[in-house]
Amino acid sequence: MARSVTVVVGTQWGDEGKGKLVDLLSTETDLCMRFQGGGNAGHTVINNYGDFKLHLVPCGIFNPDCMCIMGTGTVVDPQDLLSELANLKQHSVAIDNLFVSDRAHVVMPYHKLLDKVEDDARGVYRVGTTGRGIGPAYTDKVARIGIRFHDLLHESVLRDKLTVVLRHHNALLTHIYNQPPFDEAQILADCLSWGEQLKTRIVDTVPIVRSALHSDKTIILEGQLSAMKDLDWGSYPFVTSSSPTAAGAAVGSGIPPRDIDRIIGVAKAYSTQVGTGPMPTELQDAMGDHLRQLGGEYGATTGRPRRVGWFDTIVTRYVAEINGCTDISITKLDILDTLEEIPVCTAYRYQGELITELPDPVLHDKCEPIYEILPGWQQSTREARSLQDLPRNARAYLERLAELVQVPIHSVGVGPERNQTLII
Ligand code: GDP
Ligand code: IMO
Numbered sequence: 001m002a003r004s005v006t007v008v009v010g011t012q013w014g015d016e017g018k019g020k021l022v023d024l025l026s027t028e029t030d031l032c033m034r035f036q037g038g039g040n041a042g043h044t045v046i047n048n049y050g051d052f053k054l055h056l057v058p059c060g061i062f063n064p065d066c067m068c069i070m071g072t073g074t075v076v077d078p079q080d081l082l083s084e085l086a087n088l089k090q091h092s093v094a095i096d097n098l099f100v101s102d103r104a105h106v107v108m109p110y111h112k113l114l115d116k117v118e119d120d121a122r123g124v125y126r127v128g129t130t131g132r133g134i135g136p137a138y139t140d141k142v143a144r145i146g147i148r149f150h151d152l153l154h155e156s157v158l159r160d161k162l163t164v165v166l167r168h169h170n171a172l173l174t175h176i177y178n179q180p181p182f183d184e185a186q187i188l189a190d191c192l193s194w195g196e197q198l199k200t201r202i203v204d205t206v207p208i209v210r211s212a213l214h215s216d217k218t219i220i221l222e223g224q225l226s227a228m229k230d231l232d233w234g235s236y237p238f239v240t241s242s243s244p245t246a247a248g249a250a251v252g253s254g255i256p257p258r259d260i261d262r263i264i265g266v267a268k269a270y271s272t273q274v275g276t277g278p279m280p281t282e283l284q285d286a287m288g289d290h291l292r293q294l295g296g297e298y299g300a301t302t303g304r305p306r307r308v309g310w311f312d313t314i315v316t317r318y319v320a321e322i323n324g325c326t327d328i329s330i331t332k333l334d335i336l337d338t339l340e341e342i343p344v345c346t347a348y349r350y351q352g353e354l355i356t357e358l359p360d361p362v363l364h365d366k367c368e369p370i371y372e373i374l375p376g377w378q379q380s381t382r383e384a385r386s387l388q389d390l391p392r393n394a395r396a397y398l399e400r401l402a403e404l405v406q407v408p409i410h411s412v413g414v415g416p417e418r419n420q421t422l423i424i
């Protein structure tokens with residue numbers, strides 16, 4: 001098979017069903033890499049091994065012939081990674097193929113505490129983070145005081161770095177946030193223990209990627225979250241601290257942009273969001289509660305009820321453009337099965353004017369959605385196994401979304417199981 005590099009990205013606010021698609025595609029994949037983020041992700045995979053919510057480990061892990069890597073652009077809590085691996089092993093999943101880039105950053109206990117107290121201090125600009133220490137870990141990376149996985153294997157380097165970083169964070173925690181300080185000796189001991197337990201998995205990814213690219217391997221770059229939570233392109237400041245876009249995939253995996261062949265944007269057939277930030281199509285009424293129940297829309301990482309709304313083609317078209325999506329995968333079509341009518345947002349009204357471009361978040365928050373109402377199909381799609389099996393109105397709904405988003409459809413999800421994806 002010819003070499004192929006596919007990036008899977010979210011096109012809304014996260015939780016579109018990226019994990020399920022990556023699990024399916026990984027059955028024929030040699031290398032699966034996460035390129036950004038950390039334990040904030042919650043990727044649900046349901047297959048023969050069981051029902052999993054993967055926070056850190058790439059969803060290719062269920063294929064024993066697929067090498068899985070936490071890429072250089074990720075931030076990883078070693079203790080959480082060890083627990084996730086132990087759980088997978090308990091379910092008879094082969095975990096020997098999981099590696100972590102030596103350049104990936106370590107999420108420390110102080111990052112998790114800082115995440116909480118800093119978010120509480122943001123007032124009306126509170127992000128509602130997942131509390132997994134993501135923002136503070138990336139802040140240390142950018143400030144050039146972060147600890148990398150390679151450091152876990154070098155005690156003297158660790159000692160020197162920890163002294164600097166803890167002096168800084170302990171001052172902040174005790175003086176600004178009234179929290180107890182972290183003990184340097186304890187953190188050093190934890191780091192050395194994590195290094196010892198993970199040493200065979202900490203690798204330089206450059207030769208691995210080079211060899212994969214030169215030997216016609218199939219590669220998937222698994223994004224978490226979506227461009228609407230991208231640090232540059234999302235609803236700043238209600239965003240995460242990394243770039244979950246296709247461009248971010250190149251940076252975070254070390255795969256040159258010109259080697260990327262396909263960019264699949266994953267979009268739910270309606271919208272959800274966890275955390276704060278603009279969402280013009282949000283339903284804060286009984287219909288919203290109904291859709292949340294139908295879709296089981298509760299956060300995979302925090303268990304929080306997800307905000308729910310109609311499909312917003314302004315958002316997904318913008319995200320598809322930013323990412324250069326070659327394909328789109330529509331998930332959870334089955335959740336709309338019982339509805340008589342399905343509104344789709346095709347424009348916004350802002351101060352009396354019609355807008356079809358995504359505005360700045362400050363204005364986005366005040367936009368009123370303009371809907372096109374499409375007829376429902378009111379029959380189950382869950383047993384469908386090809387596009388032809390879908391009711392006519394369901395096909396018309398999909399065609400209209402593809403037309404508005406301006407990207408052809410790659411696949412359609414009609415249920416949470418691996419075999420409930422129709423590849424077009
Ligand atoms: P991710 O973060 O993008 O991987 O998505 P999550 O796993 O957080 O959320 C997606 C949820 O929808 C999970 O509970 C999946 O099991 C479920 N899911 C994914 N695709 C489908 C689908 O096509 N139909 C239904 N009913 N559920 C789906
Ligand atoms: P997956 O990969 C949904 C949201 C948080 C918050 C913002 C920043 O499952 O799609 P962070 O903890 O990253 O500093 O939080 O991003 N968020 C997610 N929402 N799914 C996720 O991951 C998320 N990861 C972060 O709720 O609004």
Ligand code: MG
Nearest residue numbers: 015042043300
């Ligand atoms: Mg998720």
